[in-house]
Amino acid sequence: MADDTRWLPKLLVFSVRALVGAAPRWIGSAPSATQRIYFANHSSHIDTVALWSALPDEVRARTRPVAAADYWQKDAARRYIVTKGLNAVFIDRGRAQPDVDPLQPLADALARGDSLILFPEGTRRTESLPGPFKSGLFHLAQRFPDVELVPVYLENLHRCLPKGTLFPVPLICTVRFGAALGRIGDESREAFLERARSAVVALA
């Protein structure tokens, strides 16, 4: 990230902290520079920055949120915030190019040693508890067996900026980090995704 744009991430983190607190609660794991995929429930646009703000500075510098290309590349302003502010990795949800693996940019980032923030539901929900997970997390887990998979529950954020609203309501939100998901050999995709989802729900 170029030095002249360092103010934007700082501003994003400051605003989200001032508005909703976003205090971390390390319940099952400790903050660490270990390479990780943080996966969480998704209910508002603040989610990404809230989770990102809850990480210690040095961990945040190497953690990249995953953003939907179709939504966040729609106009210049969104693209600017997400690339310059969050150093996001884009994922092509709609598979605009069918023969390209949509997970490739994520795999590239992991191969470089970065950690990722992923919302495996693929979209925002109106409820606080997560819906069924899409399979991306499963495939990444298979390709990178040494990366820790840390479940995260974002509390109260569905009340702050629900889907379809323009102005946030500043309520106190907490970001709960659970214990890294254990790896089980030969686990089916469905069983793995359900186990991952339950790990997030267990933190609620």
Add this chain to the structure above:
Amino acid sequence: MSAHDKFLWLMGGIGVLLATASLVGWILARRISSESARAVIDNLNARVRAWWIMVAVFAFAFLVGRAATLVLFALVSFFALREFLSLTPTRSGDHRAMSVAFFILIPAQYALIGTGWYGLFSILIPVYAFLLLPTLSALAEDTEHFLERTAKIQWGVMVTIYCISHVPALLMLDIPGYAGQNALLLFYMLLVVQISDVLQYVFGKLFGRTKIAPVVSPSKTVEGFVGGAFGATLIGAALWWITPFTWLQAAGMAFIAVLMGFLGGLVLSAVKRSLGAKDWGSMIKGHGGMMDRMDSVSFAAPVFFHLTRYFFTV
């Protein structure tokens, strides 16, 4: 003595008081051995440290001036309302009403104090917000627990914005012979109410036996209340020289502020418990949240304000 000199004397006095408290806390921390006593002393020391910071923030705002004081109390309302609504179950249909409370009602209420428009200041929330907020929620077409949700939002807005805004509203009052000194009266009221809280805590810890309302607030005792109320009233009377009151009037005003503060602590404890929480939040170390510190002030301020306005202004 000029208002500025009085302010310096007051700050000096508070400084000595806090320094003593810090010293006592330091000595106690070195002499304590048991585990349970350790927790009490650690909490005491955390509270004293938080007091240093709170006094410094208030003193700074008063020195900068009226606008800074208004901004400071607007922030107090903001954090208090944030704590209140975070603990209150609302539904997505309340989103617009809550946005309005945070981003329109708070600035408007404090701006009205800034412009000195007393009439609208006193009815903005009890009349206009009372009618507007439920309308916004009703337009969202969600009738589930509608009355409960509306009532809770209105109550939160009344306590955290309307009641607390009566502290800096003292700056609006035109008290004969007291021009330019209203900030001292504001400081006086806060000091009396907070010292009463501290003394009730200290007397309660030392002599507390008879619980007043064990279900609502197990730490409130008759001995703590009597000792704290008496001590704070005495201090209030002794500080008559920074107020527009005679020493006897100061004793009366201090006593009423103390009594209302006690009732505020009691009622907000009941509210907190009905919402299933022990503390309102965690932003002030050792004390809990903003509302844990402002609960007594929110009840004392409107009554103190109106008594002063009725009896001491033209």
